[in-house]
Amino acid sequence: MNKRRLITSALPYVNNIPHLGNLIQVLSADVFARFCRLRGYETLYVCGTDEYGTATETRAREEGITPQELCTRYFEVHDEIYRWFQISFDKFGRTSTPEHTRITQDIFLKLHKNGYITSHTIEQLYSEASDMFLADRYIRGTCPHCGYEDARGDQCEHCGKLLDPADLINPRSLVDNSTPVMRETEHLYIDLPKILPVLQEWMKDAADRAGWSRNAMQMTNAWIRDGLKERGITRDLKWGIPVPLEGYETKVFYVWFDAPIGYISITATLRDDWESWWKNPENVELFQFIGKDNIPFHTVIFPCSLLGSGDNWTMLHHMSATEYLNYESGQFSKSRGVGVFGNDARDTGIPADVWRFYLFYNRPESSDFTFTWKDFQEKTNGELIGNLGNLVNRTLTFITRFYEGRVLPAAITDEFWRPIGAAQAEITTQLENAHLRDAFRKIFELSSYGNRTFQAAEPWKTRDTDVVGTHQLLSNLVHLIRDLAILCSPYIPATSERICGFLGIDLPDWKALGSAEGITHVDSAAILFEKLEDERISELQARFSGTQAERAARDSAAAAAAGEPAAGEAVSAAEAAPAAAPADANAAKAGAAAPPELPLDERFHARVDLRAARIIQVERHPEADKLYIESIDVGEEEPRQIVSGLVPHYSEDELLGKTIVLVSNLKPAKLRGEKSQGMLLAASAKNADGEETVEVLFLDDLGDVVPGSAVRLEGLPEPESFPSKLKVEDFFSMPIRVEGNQVMVGGRPLLCNGKAVRTETVASGNVG
RNA sequence: GGUGGCGUAGCUCAGUCGGUAGAGCAAACGGCUCAUAUCCGUUCGGUCGGGGGUUCAAAUCCCUCCGCCACUACCA
Numbered sequence: 001m002n003k004r005r006l007i008t009s010a011l012p013y014v015n016n017i018p019h020l021g022n023l024i025q026v027l028s029a030d031v032f033a034r035f036c037r038l039r040g041y042e043t044l045y046v047c048g049t050d051e052y053g054t055a056t057e058t059r060a061r062e063e064g065i066t067p068q069e070l071c072t073r074y075f076e077v078h079d080e081i082y083r084w085f086q087i088s089f090d091k092f093g094r095t096s097t098p099e100h101t102r103i104t105q106d107i108f109l110k111l112h113k114n115g116y117i118t119s120h121t122i123e124q125l126y127s128e129a130s131d132m133f134l135a136d137r138y139i140r141g142t143c144p145h146c147g148y149e150d151a152r153g154d155q156c157e158h159c160g161k162l163l164d165p166a167d168l169i170n171p172r173s174l175v176d177n178s179t180p181v182m183r184e185t186e187h188l189y190i191d192l193p194k195i196l197p198v199l200q201e202w203m204k205d206a207a208d209r210a211g212w213s214r215n216a217m218q219m220t221n222a223w224i225r226d227g228l229k230e231r232g233i234t235r236d237l238k239w240g241i242p243v244p245l246e247g248y249e250t251k252v253f254y255v256w257f258d259a260p261i262g263y264i265s266i267t268a269t270l271r272d273d274w275e276s277w278w279k280n281p282e283n284v285e286l287f288q289f290i291g292k293d294n295i296p297f298h299t300v301i302f303p304c305s306l307l308g309s310g311d312n313w314t315m316l317h318h319m320s321a322t323e324y325l326n327y328e329s330g331q332f333s334k335s336r337g338v339g340v341f342g343n344d345a346r347d348t349g350i351p352a353d354v355w356r357f358y359l360f361y362n363r364p365e366s367s368d369f370t371f372t373w374k375d376f377q378e379k380t381n382g383e384l385i386g387n388l389g390n391l392v393n394r395t396l397t398f399i400t401r402f403y404e405g406r407v408l409p410a411a412i413t414d415e416f417w418r419p420i421g422a423a424q425a426e427i428t429t430q431l432e433n434a435h436l437r438d439a440f441r442k443i444f445e446l447s448s449y450g451n452r453t454f455q456a457a458e459p460w461k462t463r464d465t466d467v468v469g470t471h472q473l474l475s476n477l478v479h480l481i482r483d484l485a486i487l488c489s490p491y492i493p494a495t496s497e498r499i500c501g502f503l504g505i506d507l508p509d510w511k512a513l514g515s516a517e518g519i520t521h522v523d524s525a526a527i528l529f530e531k532l533e534d535e536r537i538s539e540l541q542a543r544f545s546g547t548q549a550e551r552a553a554r555d556s557a558a559a560a561a562a563g564e565p566a567a568g569e570a571v572s573a574a575e576a577a578p579a580a581a582p583a584d585a586n587a588a589k590a591g592a593a594a595p596p597e598l599p600l601d602e603r604f605h606a607r608v609d610l611r612a613a614r615i616i617q618v619e620r621h622p623e624a625d626k627l628y629i630e631s632i633d634v635g636e637e638e639p640r641q642i643v644s645g646l647v648p649h650y651s652e653d654e655l656l657g658k659t660i661v662l663v664s665n666l667k668p669a670k671l672r673g674e675k676s677q678g679m680l681l682a683a684s685a686k687n688a689d690g691e692e693t694v695e696v697l698f699l700d701d702l703g704d705v706v707p708g709s710a711v712r713l714e715g716l717p718e719p720e721s722f723p724s725k726l727k728v729e730d731f732f733s734m735p736i737r738v739e740g741n742q743v744m745v746g747g748r749p750l751l752c753n754g755k756a757v758r759t760e761t762v763a764s765g766n767v768g
Numbered sequence: 769g770g771u772g773g774c775g776u777a778g779c780u781c782a783g784u785c786g787g788u789a790g791a792g793c794a795a796a797c798g799g800c801u802c803a804u805a806u807c808c809g810u811u812c813g814g815u816c817g818g819g820g821g822u823u824c825a826a827a828u829c830c831c832u833c834c835g836c837c838a839c840u841a842c843c844a
Contacts, residue, residue, distance in 0.1 A: 067840060219839095222771060292773085293839065324772085324838075367774065367781075368837080378793060388805060394803035401802080438782090443791085448807095455808045460801070529805060 003285045006277050006314060007045040009264045010290040011095070015047035015056055015072045018081060019341045020371060021291075021325035024359055028320060028436055029289035030087045031360065034490035035431045037088075039510045044277055045651035047082075048093035048266045049075050050106065053255035057239040067239040071096055081342035085352050093266035095258065100265035105244045108233075110309035111190065112245065118189045118230060125171060126185070133236030133250075134184055141171035143707045169416060185236060188243065190257070192228035195304045200224070202307060203299075203313060212299070213318040215701065219292075219301040231301070233257040260302040278314050285317040292321045293515045311601045320434045320763055323364035327371050328541075340371070340544050346726065348540055353492040354529060357384045361444075362490050363437035373541040378530045388447045388484065389528045394454065395477045396502055396525035400461055405522040408475040415477050416453065417514065419481070420446065424513050436491075450480050478503065478522065483513050502526070539677055605745075610681070610711035611635070612752055613697050615663040618652040630680075634664060635708020640677040650696065659699040661711050661750075681743075695759050697743060702755045711757065713748040 011031035012018055017025070026047060033045035051071040060070040075094055082092060112119050126133050173180050203220075212220075231253050234243055240252025268274040277284055288298055299319060306313040327339040332341050345355050361383065362369045401407060423446050430439035454477060463470045482503055489496035489507055500507045504523040513520065616639060617631035628650075631639045644660070662683040684697040699705045714746045742759045750757045 213809070219772060295772095296839095326837090362780075370780070372780085375793085379780090381804090382793065385804065390803060390806055392803095395806080396803095398802045444792095451807055454802080458800075463802095531804065564815070567780095716775085 002041055004042040004284055005036045006284050006360045007287045009047045011050040011259055011262050011292055012053045014071050017077060017341045021343060023755045024322050024325060025289050025291055026087055031436050031490040034088055044090050046091045046263060046266045047089055048262055049078055049260045050262060051094055051096045057237060084346050091266055093269050093272040094458055095262040097269055098675050099268040103265045104241050104261045107305055107309045114308055114310050116191045116195055116308040118191050119186050120540050121184050121186045123182050124185045125180035126183035127173040127178050127180050129176045129290055132453060140170050149197055175379045185234050186236045189230040190233050192304055192325050195308045196228055198307045199304055203589040204425060216295050216299060216319045219295045223296045223300055248727050263469055279312050281314045281348050284314045286314050287318045288316055289320045292323055295321050318434060324368045325364055325371055326368055346658040353495045354380055354490050360440045365437045372524055375539050377537045380501060385529050387444055391447050391450045391501060393480055395481060396522050397476045399522050403471055407478050407521060408472055408517050421514050439490055451453055478519055479516050482519055486513055535610055599709050605713045605716045609664050611662045611664040612659055612705045612707055612709040612711060614659050614707045615655050618655045633707040634662060644680050661697045697757055705753055711750060711752040713745055714751050
C-alpha cells in the first residue's frame with residue numbers, strides 16, 4: 001500500500017570540499033532515508049558528485065591532468081567525508097558515466113522531438129589556431145575598465161568587474177596563445193515558456209499535496225510570475241556530454257542541464273530496473289533535499305526537462321529546502337575557505353554522531369542558523385550528554401548495580417507510557433513531513449521526561465521500601481531508553497547501536513516503539529560521549545578562525561615567531577575577527593550604541609581595523625588626475641584594490657613595494673568608477689605658504705611587518721570584532737593626529753609590531 | 769538595480785488562520801545524590817528593528833524607512 005520512497009540530496013560540485021553547511025543537505029536526506037527504512041518503506045537514497053563543466057576543465061588544465069583524473073581525485077575526497085559521517089547512501093555515484101550520457105541525451109532528444117528546443121546564433125571568440133570556441137575563462141586580455149593586462153574573459157580579477165570577453169582589448173587565447181577572433185556560433189536553448197503550461201498543470205496539485213516549504217513555494221511562484229526565459233543548454237567545451245544533434249558535434253551540454261539528471265543516472269548505475277523507480281509515479285514518491293539557493297532548479301527547470309520529454313517520470317513529491325548555516329559571526333564560504341569543512345570535523349577527533357547531533361538539533365529548517373563553537377559545546381554537554389547520555393547512564397548503572405542487570409517483563413504502566421505514546425506519534429508525523437529538527441527536539445523532550453520521572457520517583461530512596469515497584473520503574477525506563485535508541489537511530493546511528501548493545505538486542509524497527517518486550521537484561525553500560533571541555537573548544541575555535549589561507553599563514557607565522565609568543569597570539573586573535581567581517585546582531589548593536597559614550601581612543605579602537613598592507617602594484621587612474629589605483633597585499637587570499645589621491649605627492653616608484661597602514665574595514669566605495677576596498681593613511685600639514693605636505697604612513701622602518709598585521713592603539717585589548725562596513729563619515733569623525741612625529745588617536749600612540757608608527761616630514765598635523 | 773529572505777529575551781531560535789508574546793541555553797535561588805559537577809524545581813528576563821495604516825484586536829495583514837543576507841543583472 002505504502003509508496004516506495006526515492007530520496008536525493010543535491011549533487012555537490014566535485015571541485016571543492018563540503019563544509020558543514022553543505023553537509024546538512026546530505027545528512028538530512030540520510031536521516032530521512034534511515035527513518036523510512038526503519039518504518040518499513042522500500043527506500044532508495046542516491047547522491048553523487050556533479051563533475052562536468054568549465055570549472056573542472058579549467059582546473060584540470062591548470063594542474064596538467066585530465067578532467068576525469070581531477071574528478072576522480074575529488075570524488076574520493078567527497079566519498080571519504082560522507083563515509084566518515086556515516087551517510088547511508090544506497091549509491092554515491094558521479095555524473096561522468098556512460099549511463100549519465102545516455103539518459104541525458106535521451107531526455108534531450110525527446111525535448112527536441114517535442115519542439116521544446118530552440119537554437120540561437122550568438123557571437124563568441126574563437127581560436128583559429130586550435131580550431132575551437134573559447135570559454136570566457138580561457139581568454140585573457142587587457143581590461144577595458146582598469147587597463148589590467150591579464151584580465152580573465154568573464155571577470156577582471158584586478159578591478160572585479162564582470163566582463164564580456166568581446167570587450168577585452170588585445171584578447172588572447174589561454175589554450176594556444178593565439179589571438180581569437182569573433183565568430184558566430186549556434187547554441188541550443190530549452191524553451192521554458194513553452195513548457196510552462198505543462199509545468200503549471202503539474203504544480204497545481206503537486207505543491208500542496210506534499211507540503212513544500214514556504215520558501216520553496218515563494219521562490220517558485222516568484223520565478224514563474226516574473227516570466228520564464230529560454231535557457232542555453234549547450235557550451236563549446238570538451239568536458240561534458242556530447243550534444244547528439246547534427247551540427248552540434250563539437251558542443252556539450254551546459255552543466256546545469258545534465259546535473260539534476262544525475263539523480264536518475266546514478267540510480268541507473270546501481271540497478272538495471274531504475275525505471276521502476278524513476279518512471280513509476282504511481283508507486284514512488286520522490287523526496288529531494290536541497291539548500292534554498294537551489295530551489296528553482298528543482299521546482300522549475302528540472303521538472304520542465306522531465307515534463308517536456310513526454311515520458312511518465314516520477315516527479316518531485318516533497319521538497320525540503322534548508323536555509324543557510326552561518327559560521328560564528330560570518331558565513332561559511334567555500335571560495336574563501338571560512339568555516340569548518342568535512343575533513344576539519346573529522347580532524348577534531350569529535351565523533352561523527354556528535355556533529356550529527358548538533359547539526360540536526362539546530363538544523364536551519366525555517367531560518368538561517370549560526371554555528372558557534374560555544375553553542376556547540378553547550379548543546380553537546382547540556383543536551384546530548386546531560387540529558388540523553390545521562391538518562392542512559394544513570395538508569396543502566398542503577399539497574400546493573402542494584403538488580404544485577406535484571407529487567408522485569410511486562411513493565412507497562414499506563415501512567416508512565418501514555419504521554420510517551422503521544423510524543424512518539426507526534427515525532428513520527430514530524431519525521432514523515434521531514435521536519436527533522438522538530439522531531440529531534442521532541443525526542444530529547446522524551447529523554448527529559450525520563451530524567452524527570454527518575455528524579456521524582458527517587459528510586460535510590462525507595463529501592464529498600466518498595467522493592468518490586470522500584471524495579472518496575474527502572475524496567476520501564478530501560479524500555480523507554482530502547483525506544484529512544486530507535487527514535488534517535490536515524491540521527492545518531494552509531495550511538496543507537498551502542499545503546500542496543502548495552503541492552504543485548506539488535507536495533508528494533510519502528511514498530512517496536514512502546515512495547516515492553518524484548519529486553520530481559522542489561523549487559524553492560526559505558527559512557528556514550530566525552531564532554532567537550534573549555535580548553536578544547538577554545539583551541540578549536542582558534543584553530544578554525546579566519547580563512548584557510550589565514551590559518552596556513554598563522555601556522556607558519558607561529559612557527560617563525562617562536563621567540564615572540566605573545567605577539568603571535570595577538571596577531572592570530574586579530575586575524576580571527578575581521579575576516580568574518582559581517583557583524584552579528586550583538587556586535588552591531590554594541591557598535592551603534594556604544595561609541596557616543598566612549599572616549600575617542602576607545603571608540604576608534606573598537607571600530608577601526610587598521611592593517612599593514614604592502615603595495616604590489618601602482619598605476620594611474622585613467623579617468624582621474626590625482627588618483628592612483630593600487631593593488632595591495634593585506635595577507636588575504638586575494639589582493640585588494642584601493643584608490644588614493646596621491647598623484648600630486650608621490651610617484652609610482654615611491655609607493656611600489658612599500659608597506660602602508662590600511663583602514664581595512666571601510667565600506668568599499670567607487671572612486672571615478674574604480675572600486676576601493678579600504679583607504680591608506682597619510683598625514684598632512686600645511687606649511688607657512690599654505691602649501692600642503694602629504695606623507696603616507698610607511699611601516700617599512702619597523703622591521704619585518706607581515707602584510708595583514710594589526711595596527712593598534714597602545715594598551716587597549718584586542719576587540720573581538722569590527723564593524724564590517726565602516727562608513728567614511730564615521731571614520732573621519734574620529735580624528736587621527738600627528739604630534740611630535742608620533743601618530744596618535746585621543747592621546748594614545750598607534751603601534752605596529754610593538755613599535756610606534758612615526759612620520760618623518762610631517763611633525764604635526766592630521767591624518768586622513 | 770531587480771527578486772526573495774531575515775530582524776522576537778543576554779545568546780540561539782519557535783510563534784499555524786490576526787485573539788493575553790514562547791522554548792532551550794545563559795543568569796539568580798532552592799532541592800536531590802543513582803548518574804559524566806550530572807538531574808529536578810522556582811525566579812528573572814521582550815517598545816516583537818523604527819514609524820505610519822487597516823481592525824474590536826497586529827509579532828502576524830498593508831505602506832514606508834533602517835540594518836543584514838542570498839540569488840541575479842552588459843548597475844559603477
